[in-house]
Amino acid sequence: MKGKKSGQINVYFILSSAIFISMVIYLIYALVDFYPERGQNIRINSLYSKAYLLSELMIKDQGYPQTWDENNILRLGLASSPYELSRVKITRMQSMCDSTNPAVIARLLNSSGLPDERMMVTIEDLDENKVLDCNPFKRDYENLFQGSRVAKITRVVTLDNKTVKVTIYVS
Amino acid sequence: MSADLNVKKGFIRVLEVVLFTFLVFGVLMSSFFKYSDSNDWSGVQRLALSHDLLFAFEKEKAFESVLAPLPYSYGPNSYNINPLNGTTEKILPTIYDYEYEVKNVPPPRISIGCICDSYQADWLRSILEPNRSLYTVTILNQGNFSDLFQTFVIFGGKNLEPYRENITAALEEGKGFVLVSNFSSQPDNMTRELFGIKYTGGSYQDVSFRFDDSSGTVPAGISKRYINALRRVRTEGENFTGKLYLKDRTYSVSQVLEINCVNISLCSGCLREGESCTIANTAKISLFKKDLSALRWIDIKINSESQNPRDYIFRDYVPLNVERGRDSLLYYGNYAMANAVVGGYGYSYETEPRRFWIYDYDKNHDDLNLLLKTGIIWSTGEHFFISRKEIPEKRTVATHFFTGLRNNSIPFTVKLYTWGY
Numbered sequence: 001m002k003g004k005k006s007g008q009i010n011v012y013f014i015l016s017s018a019i020f021i022s023m024v025i026y027l028i029y030a031l032v033d034f035y036p037e038r039g040q041n042i043r044i045n046s047l048y049s050k051a052y053l054l055s056e057l058m059i060k061d062q063g064y065p066q067t068w069d070e071n072n073i074l075r076l077g078l079a080s081s082p083y084e085l086s087r088v089k090i091t092r093m094q095s096m097c098d099s100t101n102p103a104v105i106a107r108l109l110n111s112s113g114l115p116d117e118r119m120m121v122t123i124e125d126l127d128e129n130k131v132l133d134c135n136p137f138k139r140d141y142e143n144l145f146q147g148s149r150v151a152k153i154t155r156v157v158t159l160d161n162k163t164v165k166v167t168i169y170v171s
Numbered sequence: 172m173s174a175d176l177n178v179k180k181g182f183i184r185v186l187e188v189v190l191f192t193f194l195v196f197g198v199l200m201s202s203f204f205k206y207s208d209s210n211d212w213s214g215v216q217r218l219a220l221s222h223d224l225l226f227a228f229e230k231e232k233a234f235e236s237v238l239a240p241l242p243y244s245y246g247p248n249s250y251n252i253n254p255l256n257g258t259t260e261k262i263l264p265t266i267y268d269y270e271y272e273v274k275n276v277p278p279p280r281i282s283i284g285c286i287c288d289s290y291q292a293d294w295l296r297s298i299l300e301p302n303r304s305l306y307t308v309t310i311l312n313q314g315n316f317s318d319l320f321q322t323f324v325i326f327g328g329k330n331l332e333p334y335r336e337n338i339t340a341a342l343e344e345g346k347g348f349v350l351v352s353n354f355s356s357q358p359d360n361m362t363r364e365l366f367g368i369k370y371t372g373g374s375y376q377d378v379s380f381r382f383d384d385s386s387g388t389v390p391a392g393i394s395k396r397y398i399n400a401l402r403r404v405r406t407e408g409e410n411f412t413g414k415l416y417l418k419d420r421t422y423s424v425s426q427v428l429e430i431n432c433v434n435i436s437l438c439s440g441c442l443r444e445g446e447s448c449t450i451a452n453t454a455k456i457s458l459f460k461k462d463l464s465a466l467r468w469i470d471i472k473i474n475s476e477s478q479n480p481r482d483y484i485f486r487d488y489v490p491l492n493v494e495r496g497r498d499s500l501l502y503y504g505n506y507a508m509a510n511a512v513v514g515g516y517g518y519s520y521e522t523e524p525r526r527f528w529i530y531d532y533d534k535n536h537d538d539l540n541l542l543l544k545t546g547i548i549w550s551t552g553e554h555f556f557i558s559r560k561e562i563p564e565k566r567t568v569a570t571h572f573f574t575g576l577r578n579n580s581i582p583f584t585v586k587l588y589t590w591g592y
Contacts, residue, residue, distance in 0.1 A: 016185035023189050027196065048212045052219075059223070083226040126261040153216060156223035156262050158230040163258055 040149065047117070047151035051170040054112055058121070059083060059157045059166055063111075070096045070104050076111040078166075085159040085166075090123060090132050097121075097134035105136045118148075120169040123159070131164060214567065217267065221569035221587045224262055229573055233258070234585065238276050239303070239576040243460060250279045250303070252557050259587075267589050271557040275583035276576065277304050277548050278555035284311040284320035286334075291326045298540045299547065300403050301460075301470055321551040322347035328354060331361035338365065345522030347550030351532045351543065354492065366528040367512045369494035380485040380501035380508045392581070393500055393511050394481035396549055399579045401459055401470045402541040411466040416537050417454055417473065418486035426466045433458055433469050449476045454483065454538075473538055485538055489531045500527075501542075511546065525550045553583075566590035 054076075057063075063077030069092055078093065080086040096108045109115050123132035150171045157164060228234055237255045259269055281304045285292045292308050299306045309315070311323070316337035323338075323346065325331070331338060338348070338361060350366050352358075357370050382394035404424055406413040411426035415435060423436045432441035435456060438448035442458040449455045457472040474480035491506040501508035508530045514523040527546035533539055569587045576583070 012179055012182040016182045019189055020185055023192060027192070030196075045212075048215075052215070055219075083223070083230050126258065151212070153212075154220065156220060156227050158227050161231045163224075163227050163231065163262070165262065 044149050044151060047149065047170050048153065050114055050117060051119075051151040051153040051168045054114065054119070054121075054170070055153045055155045055166060055168050057113070058168070059085070059155050062086075063089065068092070068111075070099070070107065073107055073111045076108070076113075079157075083157045085123070085157050085164070087159065090159070093121075093134060094132050097132075097136050108136055114170060118171045122167045123164055124167075125159075125162060125164050131159065217263075217589055217591075218567050218569060220262060221567060221589055222571070224259065225569055225571035225585060225587055228255075228258075228585075229571065234573060234583075235576055238273070243303075255557070263589060267591050268560065269590075270560045270562055270588045272555075272586040272588065273557065273583065274554050274586075275581060276555075277302070277551060277553050278321070279303070280305045281307075281322070281548070281551050282320045283308045283547065284315075284317070284323045285309065285326070286311050286323065286329060287326040294534060295324060295547075298534075298544050301401050302544075302548070304548075316341070318344055318346070320346065322349060322547060324349045324351070324547060326351050328352045328358065330359045331365065332359045335361050342516055342524045343518070345518060345524050345552055345554075347524060347552055348526045349543075349547050349550050350526075350528040352528070353490070353531055366526050367496055367498050367510055367515075368528060369496060370492060371494045372492050374490065374492075376491050377488055378486075378491065378503040378506075380487065380489070380503050382481055382483055382500065393545060393549060394483070395579065395581050397483065397542060397545045398472060398474045398480050399581070400472070400541055400545045400548070402473060402537050402544075403468050403470050404537065405468050406462075406466060413469075415456075415471075416535050417450075418484070418536075418538065419488075420453070422450070424469065426461065426469065428466065431463075433461060451476070455480065473541055483538070485542070487531060487533065487536070487539075493530060509542065509546070511549065522552075525552060562588050563590050 057076055058078045060079055060082040061075070061077030062079055063073065064075040065072060068074070068077075068089075073096075076093070078085050078089045080089075093108075096104055099105060106115070109117075109119070112119065118137055120137075121132060121134040122130060124130045148171045150169050153168045155166045155168075157166060233255065237252055238250060240251050255271065263269060283295070283306060285295060285308050287295070287310060289310060292310050295308050296306065299308075308324075309320070311320075316334070318341065320341075323341065325348065329352075341348075342365075348365055350362065352362075354368075354370050357363075358368060362368060363370075382397070404413050404415050406424060406426050411428070413424040415422040415424050422438075423434075425434045426432075427434060427441055430441060432443045434441050435448065435450075437450045437453075438456060440446075440448060442448055442456070444458055444460055447455055447457040453476065455474040455476045457474065458469060459472055460470040462468045473483065475483040485501055485508070487508075489503070489506075489508055491503065493507045495502045495505050495507040496510065498510045498512045499507040500511045510526075510528045512526040512528075516524060518524075527550045529539070529543055529546060532543060567589045569589075571585050571587075573583050573585065575581050
């Protein structure tokens with residue numbers, strides 16, 4: 001029987017070290033690969049939540065004050081009663097969206113609860129005629145949302161006793 | 172040798188650590204991925220759209236134009252589902268299919284199995300007129316009992332024990348049953364079980380009966396349907412005259428050709444469509460529609476003349492020998508004249524069978540005919556699918572409660588099923 005020589009590495013040790021190091025590398029890879037995706041998911045979930053919240057305000061709430069205009073608006077809302085839009089409020093919102101005054105646009109974004117997001121709102125009837133086309137950033141869709149993920153929520157309500165679609169984009 | 176053994180043990184320890192790490196990581200990863208899966212906003216969007224659509228339909232009263240369109244029309248084409256489908260298809264993404272389920276509104280087609288003779292079947296057909304639904308009445312025997320019928324009408328004091336197996340199978344499918352029968356002795360067990368009848372025996376008396384609005388929701392529901400249902404009164408001869416029999420009195424009816432209205436005795440004024448008159452201590456009569464071409468009929472609604480139109484009082488000479496129960500619809504003192512029973516078989520709400528029983532039915536009485544008609548329609552279950560598509564198990568359901576159609580105050584439910592391909 002021979003004794004073990006000093007400095008000689010056992011084959012089991014090499015094997016186990018290799019497995020252990022492989023495992024560590026795999027875990028690091030999996031985490032590095034996984035977390036950015038999760039981060040994106042968190043971000044897109046947050047955007048959808050904001051878009052959904054805004055859609056709820058727009059179709060169910062009258063806004064604050066109830067007879068808001070571009071000078072006193074604190075909370076955006078387009079409904080005269082839940083699921084029934086007010087044409088007067090749609091006209092006022094369109095006017096704010098079309099404004100070139102940065103203060104008015106800032107008030108609109110603040111009142112919608114999205115001061116730091118890019119957003120667009122459209123309202124159209126079932127024949128795709130636009131009743132509201134709100135694009136406060138004055139850029140086309142591709143330009144506005146280029147390279148970023150967009151949350152899109154569509155809701156259905158009535159306007160003058162007809163069904164219309166409200167679509168909200170938030171990025 | 173012992174050093175070699177230690178190295179091997181170390182190797183096994185490393186393997187254990189690796190395996191354990193894999194296990195822990197596997198468990199954690201599944202929860203991470205589960206989080207990732209929750210990012211399915213298309214499902215949220217679909218559900219939100221479905222609910223919105225039903226709310227929007229309520230706002231614009233879309234179901235009135237689908238389920239009760241005006242002008243009132245009779246027969247299978249009276250339900251116009253095209254606008255409903257048109258709107259839904261424009262709202263839902265094309266990858267989704269859908270189906271509407273309606274509860275508490277009579278279906279467009281009603282198939283009735285009748286345990287009766289041909290004369291009684293013909294009579295049934297005549298009292299069911301007019302209606303939006305298309306009715307078919309088929310005479311049944313034990314051989315042709317079928318689940319194609321929505322409700323079964325039984326005339327006379329037949330022994331239902333031989334039908335027990337058929338009846339039980341029909342009940343399991345939520346089918347309705349209507350019994351038109353008097354009793355001079357204890358009915359068979361099947362009849363008692365089915366209609367909740369407790370026979371006690373008794374004697375003939377002159378009594379009044381009323382809708383029992385105070386106890387339970389089922390009788391109140393029948394009275395709401397009663398005051399909205401239509402009774403057709405025939406007019407004939409050169410003067411286009413007919414009879415209206417309410418409570419224990421007969422009233423003459425005549426159509427006045429020159430001024431396009433209807434005279435009813437003891438009713439002040441000549442009635443045009445949409446107008447009402449009150450016969451003191453009897454009823455409020457509303458003329459709903461008249462036969463403009465041949466003047467052979469008028470369609471009326473019968474309400475109570477009191478403050479609550481549902482408190483209609485029926486009057487008849489009735490043998491008081493059936494004990495009043497929780498489900499009694501018409502009653503006098505402790506005795507029942509009509510029962511309306513729903514549930515009791517432990518099925519889901521949509522499939523709970525409805526049973527209706529009427530005592531001392533007199534085919535000459537217009538108010539009792541209207542009550543029988545109301546009971547038959549109610550017993551159908553008032554439940555149908557608009558497009559009759561096959562709904563897969565994996566689907567999204569949005570439910571909405573509507574307060575009624577054209578102010579009839581009869582709440583109904585619409586479920587919108589959506590599923591993707």
